[in-house]
Amino acid sequence: MNQDLLAALVPALPLMGAIILASLRRKLSTNAAGGLATALMAGAFVCSILLFMGFDATTGGRTVKLLDWIHVGSMEIPLALRIDALSLTMMLIVTGIGSLIHLYSIGYMHEDERAPTFFAQLNLFSFAMLMLVMGSNFLITFIGWEGVGLCSYLLIGFWYKTPEYNYAARKAFVMNRIGDVGMVLAMVLLFQRFGTLEYATIMDAATGFNDPMMIAATLFLFIGATGKSAQIPLFTWLPDAMAGPTPVSALIHAATMVTAGIFLTVRSSVLFELAPFTQDIILWIGTATALIAASIGLFQNDIKKVLAYSTVSQLGYMFVALGLGSYSAAMFHVTTHAFFKALLFLGAGSVIHALGGEQDIRKMGGLKGHIKITFLTFFIGTIAISGLPLMSGFFSKDLIMAFAFDRSPVLFALLLIGALMTTFYMFRLLFLVFYGKYRGNAHPHESPLSMTLPLMVLAVLSVVGGLLNLPHLFGGHEAMKHFLMSAADGISNESLELSHVTEWTLMGITTALVAVMIYIAYGRFAQKATLEGNEADMPFFKRLIAQRWRVDELYRALFEKPYAWLSTNLFSIAEQKVMVPIMNGVGAAANSLGDGFRRLQTGYVSFHMLAMLAGLILFLVITLMSN
Amino acid sequence: MLALFYILAALSVVSALIVVSARNPINSVIALVVCFLSIAGHYILLNAQFLAMVHVIVYTGAIMVLFLFVIMLLNLNTATEPMKSLGMRVAAVTGGGLLFITLAAAIRHGVTISATNDFDPGVGLVKTVGHVLFTEFLLPFEVSSVLFLSAIVGVVMLAKKETPSPHPLSDGEGLTPAELERRR
């Protein structure tokens, strides 16, 4: 089949689905709507696979121009798609995991009467995400970039009757928008510099440029990335975004949308390579995010919030990798993270489904006997994210840690602490949910096949995902890295100069400490019948962490309240007390002028005659004078 | 000749002053008649025979009689007119004086006048003026009859007795503004 047509079909199929479902949302049943949406996503997945099969990495990639979009003066921005290793990787993730989550949603959303709308929005999201990864220039990516933001807003606020959910949705959108400001700035700057926004052209032309503008451009891009990928300081929206249905959390807020920032950085790796200063900033922001989010995760009691902070933390790891210049490691972690985090979220969704909507882990426990498939798959997800040997997370995270050690042992130590915290909170979650005695009062029941099937597939992927980029150490040859190299030039600059002994030692230390953490977690949480949960009893520092470092409160005090104050007072003071009176002054001036002239109209004939005489005399005098 | 001019000029200025200053309207009218007659004298001096005739007939003969009629009709022949405020009177004299000074200054300094046509003493004869009037100005002449027609219609309209209706200037109690002012 024609490759161009296939490429166009990949985003077109979900878009079609979105349009059809949105217009027929009142007439379709959940199953029909879900079936259609899933089928279209699967179709897109098949197309992606076909594209992948027909793709020749040595050619570097192809651009499929669909339409002239914006053409003004010397600005030519076509609506074009780019098929290369990087976009193919992301397409496979998006459509593959997307199909599974669509399938899962059929079961999950079965009770909801607005399920067709849900599927329409999910399909629209997939379209936007595919535009994001397939765009051949920054502006097309930006279509997807904003599009996923919109869909994220819609899906977080899907249950619109709860005001908090709406607030969370707005927060997500606005924070993303703040990031978008950076993205637009980067785009106008790059356009000014290169006269085009095509990735291929810019990346070719960029080599050799090394100036403050490049640092500015990459910093702006990174600001965009922090918004979408929930990095400090724009990370607080992601935990709140858990207000959406769980499949949404899995697809948007774990597997795909939040990795857009990483994708964008890898896409423009050439630029980032030219701006070491930006790379350092990315590195430290990534590290800080990884640690802070992980620390918050230790104390969360909402099953989805734990996973959300875990996601933020893992995204931090990916940015660390980007900061270190190891783009392949970042993409590798994106891929494996997509597998196991989607798995964990879907597992959590299955738990919530089993308990009829309960999300508080203090009211769970002992579920492993009731929902076996969910337990098994969730267990696999947990050990994968914790990085137990030979799991997918093990390879990807260790690759990042190895790069970090190469840079600085301190960085390695920090990341290790983060990894240990990850292990701890994930196993805490696992033990509290599935071990011990059931503390709630619902009747747990296993989810239908449409939900468990994706779990099983993802579990398998979480286990074997590491094979995609098996390092030399284990007899592989870093397949993914080599595949991606044709698309992202930055990858060719990567170098890891650690001896095998060092690598083995690092792995050993990590694994040993992880095992210790699991043991501690088991001891503390596995057999709990009740749970201490009162924040007031905690020591100050612990309480601070449990209250998420009070970042939300800080932002509220720093931005939201002053903004509302400003809005109210600009209107009541600046507008009504200053601007309006000034305008009224013009009217008043006209009025009093008229009033003054009115007085001249005395109505007495003699006065008018006199005025006429005076005018005549004045006129004559002026005429005489001027002569 | 010059002396004749000066006499006529003095006569017209003095009678004009009397027009303005006389307390009794009848005296004003008489003074105005004298003034007009002296102006007719000026016309004769200028050899504008046609104008002199018309002037005496129209102004002195018709218009002034009309004035007299009205004064008689309205019984205005007594000096009942209240004087204006002192300021207004001073302003009137100053204004008139200034106007004259300015105009005089204008021709003293500004304008030099030289005749444009060859001298022809006969321009004011009935023959000459009549010729121009009935050739070049025939249409305006005919149209002026329309003016008179409309003046007649207007006068009839104005002078007709109205059906009694509440007067726009009165306060509703049947008092005219004049009475109102008197009461104030």
Added chain:
Amino acid sequence: MEEGIITAIRIVPLEHYILLSFLLFSIGAAGVVFRRNTIIILMCLELMFNSVNLLLTAFSAHHSDPRAQVFVFFIMLVAAAEVTVGLSILVMMKRNVDSVDVNQLNRLKG
């Protein structure tokens, strides 16, 4: 006699006529402001008309152009029409306000 007239046109300078008519005009204008009796104000208007007529005639004679005299003729027509209308307004006024004082007519006051 004719010879005498011809010299009169020549002897009396144009400036004299101009000044005379200015003087008459100024007196008329001052009179309009000076008096409150509407009928006298009308007379002052006539005076001003005539000063203008005189000036026109003087120029006509000076320039030997009969058209100005035709113009004076038209002015007389208009003046006649004006006076009839003006006087009838006066009659109206007397009838309605029982006065010929212009200060009674101050409805134009803003």
Added chain:
Amino acid sequence: MIAALLLLIPFLTALLLVTMRPTQARPIALVASLASLAVVLFAWISYTGGTVIHYDYDWVNAWGLRFVVGYDGVGLLMVILTAVVFPFIIGAGYGQPEDRPALFNGLLLFTQSFLYLVFLAQNALLFYIGYELTLIPVFFLLLFWGGADRRAITVRFFIYTLVGGLSLLFGIVYLLIQSGGNGDFTALANLSIPTSTQLWLFWALFLAFAIKLPIFPFHSWQPETYYMAPIQGTMVLGAVMLKMGLYGVYKLVFPIVPAGVEHWQTTVIVLALIGAVYGGVIAFRQSDFKRLVAFSSLSHVGVLCAGLFAWNTYGISGSFYQAFAHAILVLGMLYLVGAMQERTGTTDMGAMGGLKGHAPRLAALFLLVLVNAVALPLTQSFVGEWLMFAGLWQVNGWLTLFALTTIVIGAIYMLYAYQRVMLGPDRANVTLQDAGMRDHLYLVPLIAVTLILGVYPGPILELVDAPVQQLLSSLSVH
């Protein structure tokens, strides 16, 4: 022929409506506006570029007033805009008054006719005449059918706008004296005015447009007027009247006082952006839906004006493109205001909320309009905003950053408004009519225009591109 049809169809229909007062006034007006739309579409199809002059008659030559009508690409765009907007204004089912509907629609058509005159005029005085003429029917629209306090607000609006018009007239008269009494735009553009003169002449000309647009700090008439006016009146003001300001700048200010523009460029951009931020921030806490639309319009127009004064191809093209988008947006938002007002009996958002459960289709339509308001890609607004930002960047990076804050601010107030109107728990004891046939008939075409021109902006951009480039290249200073 086209120009005559454009000017006469609405004018004669309006005369008919005002004098005959037929009972079926609105359908007649609608047909007339659709007919004029058809004429415009024909003109668009047959337009091949350059400046087309339809009529060139002497009128009052001594004053430099000649009846020269025609259009270049930008003028044609504005004509298209007017033609597209008016069927929607007349067709808007909400806010049509019960009393004197014939007069109401007649006045609307008069406005349309005068607007055509403004956009077609190729002579400065003719432009000015049209510019001020449009005020008259609008004045009566506001005065007869406005809301509370209409008399004071209308008079204020009128005087304030007239002050601007006076300054414009002064500028034009000065130009006429300079050009020896030739008021054609082409002649005026060829004047070489000394730079020191241009510095003040710029403000004489621009003040009128600054008030009309309006930009900060000349905007105070706008929120109250928008709030008070009948919905159709606000539509006229917001969708087309303010575009006269934009067009005026393009036609009268840019070519004639380029040195003045160069000198004041940054000042105007800063003022416009202050207004954009100011309006956006205020909009956030407005409790009244219609006032919110007014302030949001202020915000959008600020960016529009800043883009225009970026004074390069991208900025100007973007600005005119955005002008189109903004018109469509204003129509949509105000229609929704009307729809909500009819359903809830108020425009106060405090009294709304929880309506999505009752009227899901209306909520969906609202959302689609909103998507354009926050300039999401693949909507019309995005193309315009992107071009304006790209243009602004070439002027000053910091200003671009400042301008970009509006996309965040816009999202904040728009989403908050959507939430307050639509979202939240279902209202008890409320029966609300969902969007019906007429709402779909009205909003779906608007949304379709938005999306189609968002994906395929080519036809419109083509119109603007060539004349703008020609203008810029003809300015020696630039």
